[in-house]
Amino acid sequence: MKKLICSVLTLSLALFVLTASYAEEDTDIDILRAADVNADGIIDILDLVLVAGDLGETPIPDQPFNSDVNGDGNINILDLVVVANHLGKTVRPPVAFVSVDPAIDSEITVDDSITLTFDNPPEDVTVSEGVPTITDNTVSIAGPFTPGTLELTITWADGSQTLNYTVRQPAEFMRAEPESGAEITTNDTITLTFDHPPENVTVSAGVATIDGNTVSIAGPFAPGTLELTITWADGTQTLSYTIRPFVAFVSVDPESETEITTNDSITLTFDNPPEDVTVSEGVPTITDNTVTITGPFTPGTLELTITWADGSQTLDYTIRQPVAFVSIEPTIASELTVDSPITLTFDNPPTDVTVNEGDATITDNTVTITGPFTPGTLELTITWVDGSLTFTYTVAEPDTEAPSITSGTVNNDDTDVDAAEINSSRLIEIEFSEEVSGTIALQTEAGDNVGWIGEIEGNKATLELVKGKELGHKTTSVTYVIVGKVEDAAGNETDINITFTTAITYDGIPFEVTDETFDTLVLESKLPVVVESYKDG
């Protein structure tokens, strides 16, 4: 071995001398790399030793060290000469592509840059599109690129690489609706508009929905101050809002589709105090979470629309005139019987009538309340659709006592009644203990009607004399009977049966008898009668 090394060194020296004349020439990089048999970057004696060791051998493909430096298929002195010619030279290693950012087949914008990294600084770099900038081991290729499919080929001294991308326009934020700084509700939606469809959108609050060039960000947002940051593939934007609670309609009293009067109020309740309230009819008053709308409303059909900052609500009502109390009979505070009806009059037919005592019957504009009522003080409350009133009465104990005769021109079983006086007054009166109604008549003892006119009014009955029907008394006493029947307001009845007998009140002066009165006055007289005939003229 020692002998071999010495021979190589001797030979190398000889070759070096022989070839010294062209050692400084520019040499193809491929030749230099072939001469650097051990690929350590320097062509030196070690490379010569490797070739010398293989002299006479046939090159074997895929060997770590290739001693066939000139590539002619033989390892011989010519290979030694090539190595010897470049002894002392350094050889630059080949530059290989390592990676690229963004990754191949990804999407980039027209203004993006593509950065390639090599294992060594590349040389003689050219690109099919864009402008390359080489910095150490990297090549940055700047656009603008043409939107669409990009097949980018990078060529450098030791190779080339083709990269495929999809190039798109970058999305730029244009505006937001509502504008930043505005007051919105928890349930509002914020819409951002871009000049191109944004990608990879994320938001710091709410839920983003992309539709073309717009991004809608829906709540609910937390009440208070909202710093909303929207980030998309090409940028980021921060918007500020003041979030107030969303005001939603909750209920209304009276309910929609009901009947109300012209003067009624309609109260709407919201879950939060509403703002910017307007109504299609009436006057709204806002108190905390409620809006009270007062009329007067126009009779007929009312389609009432309430609009507030966060919405609107339409309510339908039927408007009618209110029913007002007009009068009551009997008079308030008067005394009633348990069965006395009470009648109230209204200006319009009342509905939904209820009473706290008795039964109510509605007929047109009147309400009749019938008992029986409880004796004592009656606090009668009547309630109808538009109001309520209370009336006080005194209810008397039930009247079970029949009316009685308290006095009269004649009394039962009277005798010696002064018929002349009665005939003169032309009246027989009978008074009762209370107001009564009924009939009364004057009869003979035999039951024949004498013909007096009987009337009953108030607590008095009267029998009025009809001319020619005078009570008999001049020649004999006559018995009469006052008959009849009366009843009080409670229906208690009393039979009238008053028998009286007239006194003979002959005054001594002859009086006339006729064919009609002869039997009664003459034949039935209790005293003897002297009849004097005379003739007129």
Place this chain on the structure above:
Amino acid sequence: MAPVVAEIALEYKDTFVVVKLNSGSNPKTIQKYRFIGHPTYLVFQDGQNPGRFGGVIPKAKFIQEVFDLIDVEEN
């Protein structure tokens, strides 16, 4: 005569009654009891006609005629 009869009637009103009958307007009674001439006095007691008298006579005679025809025990 009328004042005398009236005087008698007043004087004896508790004993008997004196009445007048217009013969011109009460034919039924005139005919039934046969009042003839004027003045004619028919006396009745208890529905009976015990008798009559007539003519213009003095008061005492008139009273006597009446008492002759009636039963005065009842009075």
